[in-house]
Amino acid sequence: MPPSPFATRWSRPIRKSCGCRCDMDENLIFDLVRQALWIAVRMSxxxxxxxxxxxxxxxxxxxxxxxxxxxxTFVPKVGLMLAVFWVSMSFMTAILSGFFTEAVIPLIAGN
Structure with missing residues (x-):
């Protein structure tokens, strides 16, 4: 019997051996990890x-x-890296917050 179109996330049957009702599969997890790694590369x-x-x-x-x-060798490198980190902090924050609001939070909320 197919599930009702009015069924909520919590009324879905448990399909996993762990007892969770989530609809995440391996492809979704791999895509999320791929996006996270690409964002880590862009930020660093x-x-x-x-x-x-x-x-x-x-x-x-x-x-x-x-x-x-x-x-x-040490002092100029650290000084330049701190300066670049300070300048690019807003760029890094925007990328990371965008990733969480567009990809991670909808998965947690179940949308």
């Missing part, structure tokens, strides 16, 4: 790009001048 790209460029520039400077100071 500015910081990683600045760290890469600063590391190459400082390494080139050290090789050309024969200065082998450890703080010369």
């Amino acid at each position: 790209a500015p910081l990683l790009a600045v760290a890469l460029i600063a590391g190459v520039a400082i390494g080139l400077f050290q090789a050309l001048t024969s200065v082998q100071e450890m703080t010369l």
Whole structure:
């Protein structure tokens, strides 16, 4: 007998061995994880790009001048990464909040 079109989420029969009434399947979970990984890449790209460029520039400077100071590699990299993080924080927040409002919260709410 097919379920009633007026059935709510909680009146659906239990189909899983765990006892849950959710309609999530593997494809939906894989798609959500794929989206989350892509968002993680987009959020970390500015910081990683600045760290890469600063590391190459400082390494080139050290090789050309024969200065082998450890703080010369650490302090500018950290300073630049903090500056880029501060500038791109609104971008990262917008991406993450958009992902949660468009993908995660509707799944939790059951829409």
